[in-house]
Amino acid sequence: xxxxxxxxxxxTALGAAGAAVAGIGYATLIERNAFVLREATMPVxxxxxxxxxxxxxxxxxxxxGQQLKQQWLRELxxxxxxxVVNTGDNLSHPKAVPAVVQSLGALLARPGLxxxxxxxxxxxxxxxxxxxxxxxxxxxxxxxxxxxxxxxxFTERGWLDLTHTxxxxxxxxxxxxxxxxxxxxLQRDRYDTVAGAPNQLAxxxxxxxxxxxxxxLDRFAEDxxxxxxxxxxxxxQLVVPGYGALVTNCGIDKSRVKGPSQWxxxxxxxxxxxxxxxxxxxxxxxxxxxATLLTLVGAAPKRPAADAGHGISTSEAVAR
Numbered sequence: 001x002x003x004x005x006x007x008x009x010x011x012t013a014l015g016a017a018g019a020a021v022a023g024i025g026y027a028t029l030i031e032r033n034a035f036v037l038r039e040a041t042m043p044v045x046x047x048x049x050x051x052x053x054x055x056x057x058x059x060x061x062x063x064x065g066q067q068l069k070q071q072w073l074r075e076l077x078x079x080x081x082x083x084v085v086n087t088g089d090n091l092s093h094p095k096a097v098p099a100v101v102q103s104l105g106a107l108l109a110r111p112g113l114x115x116x117x118x119x120x121x122x123x124x125x126x127x128x129x130x131x132x133x134x135x136x137x138x139x140x141x142x143x144x145x146x147x148x149x150x151x152x153x154f155t156e157r158g159w160l161d162l163t164h165t166x167x168x169x170x171x172x173x174x175x176x177x178x179x180x181x182x183x184x185x186l187q188r189d190r191y192d193t194v195a196g197a198p199n200q201l202a203x204x205x206x207x208x209x210x211x212x213x214x215x216x217l218d219r220f221a222e223d224x225x226x227x228x229x230x231x232x233x234x235x236x237q238l239v240v241p242g243y244g245a246l247v248t249n250c251g252i253d254k255s256r257v258k259g260p261s262q263w264x265x266x267x268x269x270x271x272x273x274x275x276x277x278x279x280x281x282x283x284x285x286x287x288x289x290x291a292t293l294l295t296l297v298g299a300a301p302k303r304p305a306a307d308a309g310h311g312i313s314t315s316e317a318v319a320r
Contacts, residue, residue, distance in 0.1 A: 035072045035291075037293060040259065040292060042260055044227050045174070045299065047299060050173060058232070059119075061090075061092040062092060073291075074104075083171045084110050085113050087210050087231040088115050091150065094145055112154070113180070115182065115210055116210065117232060123144075165180060165194065178198075184216050189213070197224050206227050211249075212230035212256070221263050231274050233252075233271055235290075238283070245257040258273040258287075275290065
């Protein structure tokens with residue numbers, strides 16, 4: 001039996017430790033700030049409809065001094081989206097509201113919809129990372145954040161708060177029925193306040209929720225919504241190549257942790273991997289911070305079930 005020397009063991013241990021330190025450094029200093037624009041085409045409109053471009057933002061987790069993030073966000077207006085949708089967790093600091101508003105800049109002059117997440121209401125707190133593997137762990141909340149100020153800033157510029165509200169609007173010639181719920185991660189969702197089929201005269205129906213909990217997604221799907229937008233998952237935040245995300249931090253399965261998927265027979269779901277991280281967990285690995293430009297197009301005429309597919313395509317491009 002070969003004898004492994006103490007020197008070899010020491011070298012192996014040092015190599016493993018060095019690799020871990022390098023990985024943490026990369027995830028914290030590089031990838032966390034390697035912002036990317038992801039693009040997806042989703043066939044959710046009636047055949048022959050004009051396209052609609054939605055910029056989906058989520059999980060900014062803004063701190064006042066995050067200049068790189070703020071500059072990247074300001075550049076997104078050049079995409080000229082028809083509609084901006086913000087699915088919450090904008091704040092990570094009690095003085096971050098001005099940074100959020102200034103970063104969104106001209107996007108606030110475009111038609112917009114929003115709901116809030118837990119880190120709009122409460123500051124993040126340190127927690128044991130292993131708790132993310134326990135969906136039923138006890139929640140601990142930080143100090144209250146100035147969500148009322150953020151809401152006022154959004155609504156004064158014309159964005160619509162969809163928290164337990166149904167709204168109809170027209171964007172780029174398309175009539176849209178919308179509804180949203182408060183954050184299911186905090187158990188604040190009250191879907192019954194918006195329950196029922198969307199306006200049948202609308203050409204598109206959109207549901208908003210911060211956390212994509214199945215109980216909420218099921219209700220939107222049962223009511224016949226075309227598209228539901230959510231955030232919260234951070235795309236898993238730490239992704240193992242060849243395996244995928246370790247956790248979703250909510251009730252959906254890991255295959256839906258980010259990007260487009262189908263929920264039920266009719267409803268399409270898009271989950272944003274988000275732009276930021278908690279200040280207590282400032283790292284991302286194989287899961288770059290993102291905003292998504294969704295191009296909604298007319299669905300193809302229905303084909304026999306054996307030939308039908310989801311028809312969702314995605315691509316990725318770095319915003320410069």
